[in-house]
Amino acid sequence: MRNINNDLTLKRNYLSKYRFLIGEYEQVKRGEHPTFRFAKDFYSAHDTDARAFLKYYNLFKQTGNELDLLPGKRGPKYGSRRPxxxxxxxxxxxxxxxCNKFEINSLLKQKAxxxxxxxxxxxxxxxxxxxNRLKPTDREVKVKIIKERMGQLGHIDCHHLSKSVxxxxxxxxxxxxxxDDYSRLAWAQVMEDITALSTMFTAMHCMQALKREFGIQFEEIIADNGPxxxxxxxxxxxxxxxxxxxxxxxxxxxxxxxxxxxTNGKVExxxxxxxxxxxxxxxxxSDDFYFKGSRDSLETIMAKGRAELVTVTKEFETWLTVYYPEKDDTWVTLWYTEKWTDKTGKKDSLNYIDDVLLKNGKIVEYKENVRHYVAKK
Incomplete structure (x- = not known):
């Protein structure tokens, strides 16, 4: 098999092409070319870029060496930029x-x-x-943030939701x-954008809610450096x-x-x-959240009218309140934990949620595979 490692065909063809282009170009500049009047016509006809051609042409004129017409390696020489x-x-x-690589980069930027x-x-x-890999003995000693009372420090952060949520x-x-750093009590609210103005109003609403519901008045707030x-x-x-x-x-x-x-790990x-x-x-x-839960003995209230269910107690694990959609012949959602007594004196309970079908004010069917409930303030 022929060895083509030392074949210089491409080099010869490249130099031959540039010799021809240089001759044509100099004829145009002297106004002696029979076809091209302007240099732009010359570039267009030969499908070449003016900047690339002039780069090699001027270098060749300065040195007189045809090898300067050949493209050289780009970038700095290997090892020349080693710190x-x-x-x-x-x-x-x-x-x-x-420190990790990002922290080292940030610290070195701060030095003069x-x-x-x-x-x-x-x-x-x-x-x-x-x-590049830290050993256990090299790992940074983590400083824990430990507060002594509610409101001493608050954490705040924004989170992107999926577009299809x-x-x-x-x-x-x-x-x-x-x-809240001490109690871990949190209050979250949905936003349509994260501009500074929207963030300010939403944060104010969340802090007011924590103060109203739990009496938390923040002394300090920690946040990231986002805009x-x-x-x-x-x-x-x-x-x-x-x-x-x-x-x-x-x-x-x-x-x-x-x-x-x-540093903001609690809210993260x-x-x-x-x-x-x-x-x-x-x-x-909708913008109202639907939480999934569990179902317990819905069969006991099948085909019973809502008027027959006399509520005794309602138990909630959240701040939500009971919500009955006033619709007929449609699927609605029961999402509370409720204990009741019917007219016969029998006691039973429904845990958290169930999708049920109402017809003429009666529960006639339920979905086993679809179980969730809507959150309403």
């Missing part, structure tokens, strides 16, 4: 403190020097020194949650809606370090709980 040992030592010292590697550059340095709709929705909450480096905090709201209500704002969501864990216990097993038919 110095002193710069790499800075990265390793920060790694000794348990020209060495600011990207997170990928930091990783490459750590990999060369076999420090509501059945039959495709729009962006967000959740904002305010959580909806404002950054610590901002010089115009008085004009930011969320920052101004905290100033007017006498609440101190605390800022998180970049790339440290663990709340999002996981909300997703696992509510959103993943839930059908939402």
């Amino acid at each position: 110095s040992p002193e710069d790499e030592q800075q990265v390793l010292e920060l790694r000794d403190r348990g 020097n020209n060495f600011t590697p990207s997170p990928s550059g930091v990783y490459n340095i750590l990999k060369r020194h076999n420090r 509501i059945r039959g709709q495709n729009r962006k929705l967000y959740l904002l949650c305010v959580l 909806e909450f404002g950054t610590s480096a901002s010089l115009n905090k008085k004009n930011h809606p969320f920052e101004r709201m905290l100033m007017e209500t006498g609440i101190k704002r605390r800022y998180m370090k970049p790339y440290r969501p663990q 864990r709340f999002w996981r709980t909300l997703k696992e216990d509510l959103i993943e097993d839930t059908i939402f038919a």
Whole structure:
């Protein structure tokens, strides 16, 4: 088999093509070309880019060497941009403190020097020194936030919901949650956008609800550095809606370090709980949430009129109230835990939820596979 590793056919063809183009181009510039009057006609006819052609043409004119017409390798030479040992030592010292690549990048940017590697550059340095994986002894000692009373510190965060979270709709929705650090009491509210103004009003409603329901008055609030909450480096905090709201209500704002969501870990864990216990097993038919639950002995009230169910007690695990849709010949949802006594004196109960079919005020059928209830304030 013929060895083609040293075949220079492409090189010869490339140089031959450029010799022809240079001759044509110089004829055009002298006004002697029989076909092309302007250089743009020459570029268009030969389907070449003016910038690329002039780059190699001018380089060839300066050196007179035809090899300069050949395209060279792009980018810096291998190893020419390798950081110095002193710069790499800075990265390793920060790694000794348990910092990850994003934290090292952020800390080096704050120093008054020209060495600011990207997170990928930091990783490459750590990999060369076999420090890309932390050992248990190198891991950073985590500082826990422990408060002594309710309201001493509040956590706030925004969460993006899936566009398909509501059945039959495709729009962006967000959740904002305010959580008390000491008691873990949380209040969340749906938002249609996460602008600073919407965030300010929603946060104010959540804090007012926690104060009204549980008597929690926050002294400090901690949030990330997102634009909806404002950054610590901002010089115009008085004009930011969320920052101004905290100033007017006498609440101190605390800022998180970049790339440290663990600082706001309590509310981040709340999002996981909300997703696992509510959103993943839930059908939402509107902005009102539908929670799934369990069913108990619905057969005992089949074909009984609602007027025959005399309520004795109602037990709730949430702040919700009973809601009966006043509809006939349609599926409705019972979503409370209710104990009742019928006219015969027999006691029974319905746990949490069930989809039932009402006809003429009577429950005549129920769905075994569809069990949820609607949340109404």
